[in-house]
Amino acid sequence: MHIRVKICGIREREEAEAVVSAGADAMGLVFAESPRKLGIGDALELLTGFGGPIERVAVFHRPPAELLSAVLEVVEPDVVQAEPTPAVLAALRECDRLFPVFHDSPDLLARVAQYFGRDAPRAPVHLEGPGRGGRGVRPSWERAARLARRRRLILAGGLTPENVEAAIRHVRPYGVDVSSGVDQRPGVKSPELIHEFVAAVRRAEQDGRRAARPVVRVFGGGPAARPGAAPKSATLVELLAGRLPDEQGRFGPYGGRFVPETLIPALQRLTFEAHSALTNPVFLHALQVELRSWAGRPTALTRADGLSRAWDATVYLKREDLAHTGAHKINNAIGQALLARRMGARRVIAETGAGQHGVAAAAACARLGMPCTVYMGTTDIDRQAPNASRIRQLGATLVAVDSGDRTLRSAIDEALRDWVSDPASTYYMIGSAVGPHPYPWLVRELQRVIGEEARAQFLESEGRLPDVAVACVGGGSNSIGLFHAFLGDDDVALLGIEGGGTRDEVGCHAATLSEGTPGVLHGAYSLLLQDRNGQVQETGSLAAGLDYPGVGPEHALLQHLGRASYEKASDRDALSAARECSRHEGILPALESAHALAGAGRWARVHRGRRILVGLSGRGDKDLDVTSAPRQTE
Numbered sequence: 001m002h003i004r005v006k007i008c009g010i011r012e013r014e015e016a017e018a019v020v021s022a023g024a025d026a027m028g029l030v031f032a033e034s035p036r037k038l039g040i041g042d043a044l045e046l047l048t049g050f051g052g053p054i055e056r057v058a059v060f061h062r063p064p065a066e067l068l069s070a071v072l073e074v075v076e077p078d079v080v081q082a083e084p085t086p087a088v089l090a091a092l093r094e095c096d097r098l099f100p101v102f103h104d105s106p107d108l109l110a111r112v113a114q115y116f117g118r119d120a121p122r123a124p125v126h127l128e129g130p131g132r133g134g135r136g137v138r139p140s141w142e143r144a145a146r147l148a149r150r151r152r153l154i155l156a157g158g159l160t161p162e163n164v165e166a167a168i169r170h171v172r173p174y175g176v177d178v179s180s181g182v183d184q185r186p187g188v189k190s191p192e193l194i195h196e197f198v199a200a201v202r203r204a205e206q207d208g209r210r211a212a213r214p215v216v217r218v219f220g221g222g223p224a225a226r227p228g229a230a231p232k233s234a235t236l237v238e239l240l241a242g243r244l245p246d247e248q249g250r251f252g253p254y255g256g257r258f259v260p261e262t263l264i265p266a267l268q269r270l271t272f273e274a275h276s277a278l279t280n281p282v283f284l285h286a287l288q289v290e291l292r293s294w295a296g297r298p299t300a301l302t303r304a305d306g307l308s309r310a311w312d313a314t315v316y317l318k319r320e321d322l323a324h325t326g327a328h329k330i331n332n333a334i335g336q337a338l339l340a341r342r343m344g345a346r347r348v349i350a351e352t353g354a355g356q357h358g359v360a361a362a363a364a365c366a367r368l369g370m371p372c373t374v375y376m377g378t379t380d381i382d383r384q385a386p387n388a389s390r391i392r393q394l395g396a397t398l399v400a401v402d403s404g405d406r407t408l409r410s411a412i413d414e415a416l417r418d419w420v421s422d423p424a425s426t427y428y429m430i431g432s433a434v435g436p437h438p439y440p441w442l443v444r445e446l447q448r449v450i451g452e453e454a455r456a457q458f459l460e461s462e463g464r465l466p467d468v469a470v471a472c473v474g475g476g477s478n479s480i481g482l483f484h485a486f487l488g489d490d491d492v493a494l495l496g497i498e499g500g501g502t503r504d505e506v507g508c509h510a511a512t513l514s515e516g517t518p519g520v521l522h523g524a525y526s527l528l529l530q531d532r533n534g535q536v537q538e539t540g541s542l543a544a545g546l547d548y549p550g551v552g553p554e555h556a557l558l559q560h561l562g563r564a565s566y567e568k569a570s571d572r573d574a575l576s577a578a579r580e581c582s583r584h585e586g587i588l589p590a591l592e593s594a595h596a597l598a599g600a601g602r603w604a605r606v607h608r609g610r611r612i613l614v615g616l617s618g619r620g621d622k623d624l625d626v627t628s629a630p631r632q633t634e
């Protein structure tokens with residue numbers, strides 16, 4: 001795990017250079033009352049012509065609005081560190097990158113929880129010692145450790161090159177921050193101590209890696225170490241602690257970034273910007289507003305009495321079919337569209353298979369006034385004509401892809417080609433938890449709302465958690481979104497259902513996790529359906545949204561760790577589950593979602609009388625041609 005190191009209180013060029021050469025991640029420029037305080041003029045002098053690759057943090061206490069806006073305008077910091085007062089939050093609408101400062105006290109956890117609510121669990125908290133200023137005074141490492149298990153924590157207060165390793169072992173923070181601990185005399189930094197401090201942190205990172213390995217389950221050796229698998233360890237503990245994916249975007253051996261050289265800088269920038277957005281209360285607030293007032297969240301959790309009787313179980317449906325545009329895809333699309341706008345992109349491109357993501361992307365871009373181009377295979381345009389019309393009606397440019405297999409795979413290839421030609425001003429909005437890092441992580445973060453809502457709603461209705469959560473798996477976004485809230489709940493089984501198609505033969509199904517082998521597709525190392533020569537296989541599922549030969553890397557890891565299991569449901573079983581749900585519940589499920597219902601019904605027959613949560617990922621209107629016509633599926 002990488003621990004973010006910030007050296008605070010930089011005043012001189014020589015100090016700034018030492019921070020860069022020591023390999024720290026950030027430097028703090030203090031604009032609050034302090035022996036290390038800078039004026040705006042000093043800061044400009046320090047930074048003019050200084051091109052070091054380092055994040056610049058402007059540090060305040062409770063700044064007057066004029067000072068804050070002047071620093072934002074003139075110094076252009078990457079991050080603002082300040083107490084999250086209403087004035088600060090209001091002013092940051094322009095810069096919107098805040099690491100809120102909290103001072104330690106016995107009610108610390110409650111205060112932090114109150115500030116963030118349930119909305120921003122990844123936002124980093126900057127923790128200082130008790131009392132105002134709190135300079136050089138340690139916070140309680142016990143309390144800090146408890147907070148660090150729940151939130152990203154930047155530990156400050158009383159750190160030195162001598163004690164930082166112990167602090168990291170104890171607290172396991174996301175980052176550490178030092179100021180007086182690397183001073184040679186008050187207000188003057190020592191380049192040697194800065195180097196020693198960073199080196200001590202990097203040593204502690206290594207220890208952390210070794211210590212994490214034996215905890216639950218280990219990669220390396222055994223059947224998981226197939227050709228190409230990096231011998232990396234990954235444990236459930238790391239996953240639960242929010243440490244995966246790692247800096248390389250790896251979920252254990254899976255994930256990563258296998259793309260043309262020209263895309264690397266764009267992916268790095270996207271990673272940085274996405275982290276910064278998703279830890280920023282102002283961005284998260286804007287997202288929240290769109291989800292509630294435009295996309296229709298929270299979606300209902302429906303107790304399915306008819307299915308409960310039929311299956312001898314207590315069945316609840318998480319109703320993503322009620323979300324705007326008819327499926328969970330909108331959660332991701334509006335989140336990425338807001339991110340694209342924040343990054344200053346001039347246009348958005350997207351790929352689509354069945355057209356659901358294309359519609360969501362076109363709608364989100366229309367909402368935010370951004371030009372949007374959607375790539376769609378000609379076979380899919382024929383199969384899903386209504387969605388092609390919707391995309392055009394929403395003002396997006398639809399590009400018909402008449403190469404390769406003329407379906408989703410070719411559409412992604414073509415979208416990637418477009419992106420390679422202009423990565424700087426084009427934003428590529430991917431539609432599932434697949435692709436190169438940071439997409440699998442980013443999409444998961446945007447879909448996590450499904451499981452978080454469902455968990456709270458289920459608890460409220462039943463007074464306890466479900467015995468199993470079931471979702472269908474195409475690329476894996478609605479399922480990872482549902483599963484994530486339950487990963488730490490040992491008693492909740494997680495079951496993903498893939499498209500079993502007509503039979504188990506090559507080309508007749510889309511059961512990547514059940515039948516696939518490791519390999520690289522669309523920028524990530526994961527499981528995929530390929531032949532012995534690595535040629536990607538044809539897939540076949542009645543549900544267009546499941547008809548994809550790859551799967552998100554986090555699912556490959558969850559399967560490997562045994563935390564989730566994956567089965568397939570056939571076209572035929574999905575059709576009959578769709579009929580059952582329509583007749584019993586008055587809900588037309590999407591054919592994709594009907595796979596989850598089929599898998600859940602099967603689970604219920606094996607485990608009698610249990611509580612079952614099913615992710616109903618979308619509505620079935622788009623599938624009426626298939627579901628209502630008498631049709632041979634074999």
Ligand SMILES: *Cc1c(COP(=O)(O)O)cnc(C)c1O
Binds near residue numbers: 327619
């Ligand atoms: C796209 C889609 C899916 C499959 O995609 P995931 O990324 O696996 O969620 C499932 N259900 C519906 C309704 C879809 O539109």
